[in-house]
Amino acid sequence: MKRFKGISAILGSAFLAMTLVACSDSTSSEPVEEEPTESTHDITEEEVLELQQSWGEGIVHIGEVYSEGGDYEAAASEHIERFYGYDIGNVLFKPTLAKEERFRDTFEGALSYFIGGNEAFPEDHGFAIVPWTDVQWENEGVIIEGNKAVSMGVYYFTPANGGDPVEVEYNFAYTKNNDGDLKIVLHGSHYPYNPTQEITEEEVLELQQSWGEGIVHIGEVYSEGGDYEAAASEHIERFYGYDIGNVLFKPTLAKEERFRDTFEGALSYFIGGNEAYPEDHGFAITPWTDVRWENEGVIIEGNKAVSMGMYYFTPANGEEPVEVEYTFSYTRNDDGDLKIVLHSSHLPYSN
Incomplete structure (x- = not known):
């Protein structure tokens, strides 16, 4: 741990010494010696380490409350109120x-x-409701100056599903409020630099989950009389690599135009209404209430990945989920965003 006295402290000591000399010359031959007192709001390294440990325990607690069906919003609100300085002023998060x-x-x-x-x-x-079972901190260093402190390092989040801990780099800054409570006023977290931008299985699973939620969202917008075309366009822009180049898209319910290598063809499949694709009735506006994925496997090689399995679409009319076989392929665009570049869906074989 590095600790700096700081220019203000030096100047303060010099000012005190000058005052004592002046008092000695003008009032008494015997100067009154006063010891400068350290601010009760000075931060210690022990306080920083205790806050980090408690912060990690708080993240785990939020996930536990969520998993048990409790009021996880209240748990998360208490976590933020306890650890972050939004009651003081701006927080850089x-x-x-x-x-x-x-x-x-x-x-x-x-x-x-x-x-x-x-x-x-x-x-x-919901980062905190993943959930996690443990958070381990490895500080590269802690620098303290009075009631200000910064720390840098790596922390590791262990998922409850038994996967490997997720490694994240961080920078934190701390100060104390008027009550002397230590608060986070800067929180910067980033994945470690990867020169090959290698795809992780976690990213694939997150994209699948988000893709399913996007399909449900399009149907909700449609049912509520909203701009479902805009919702579907945003879905395609977010998840598919038409901005990169060709996309090999074979949707489930298409025969006359089986392959959709254009944005317009994909949009028509999701919402229908395009005279160029009269067979399309709008798969995403059925609507659905849930999409559940069951991967047979995910294969990753650098910045390329493929997955194969089943996904199940639950219709809003209460009928049984529709079972569909799929094969997806993923890559990154120039911004590092994961994109689908192959989407092949089929109804299961039936003899």
Whole structure:
């Protein structure tokens, strides 16, 4: 741990010494010696380490409450109130898994990142409700100056599903409020640099989950009389690589135009209404209430990945889920976003 006295402390000591000399000359031959007192709001390294440990335990607690069907929103709100300085002023919060709204300078933005469900932050799926079973911190260093402190290092989040811990790099800054409570005022988290931008299985699973939620969302917008075409267009732009080049798209319910290598062809399949594709009735506006994935396997090689398995679409009319076989292929665009470049869906074979 590195600790700096700071220019203000040096100047303060010099000023005190000058004052004592002046008092000695003007009032008494015997100067009154006063010892400068250290601020009760000075941060110690022990406090920083305790906060980090408690913060990790808080993340685990939110996931536990969620898994047990409890009030996880209240748990997450208490976590933010306890550890972050939104009651003091601005907080610079850059969470790991955020791109559309990268910085969260409000309590609501932080809460959305931890638990999801806020329409203003549709990319959030609830980092804290994954859930995790452990958070381990490895500080590269902690620098303290009075009531300010910063730390940098790596923390590891162990998922409850038994997978390997997720490694994340971080920078945190801390200060104390008027009550002397240590608060986080800067939180920057990032995945480690990967020169090959290798795809992870976690990313594939997250994309699949988000893709299914997107299909459900299109149907909800349609049912509510909203702009479902815009919702479907956003879905395609987000998940498919038409901005990169060709996409090999073979949707389930298509025979006359089996392959959709254009954005317009994909859009027609999802919402129908395009005279060039009269067989399309709008797969995504059925509508569906849930999409569940069962991967037979995921194969990853660098920045390419493929997956194969079954997904099940639950219709809003209460009928049994529709079983569909699929093969997907993924790559990254120039911004590092994971995109689908092959989508092949088929109804199961029946003799």
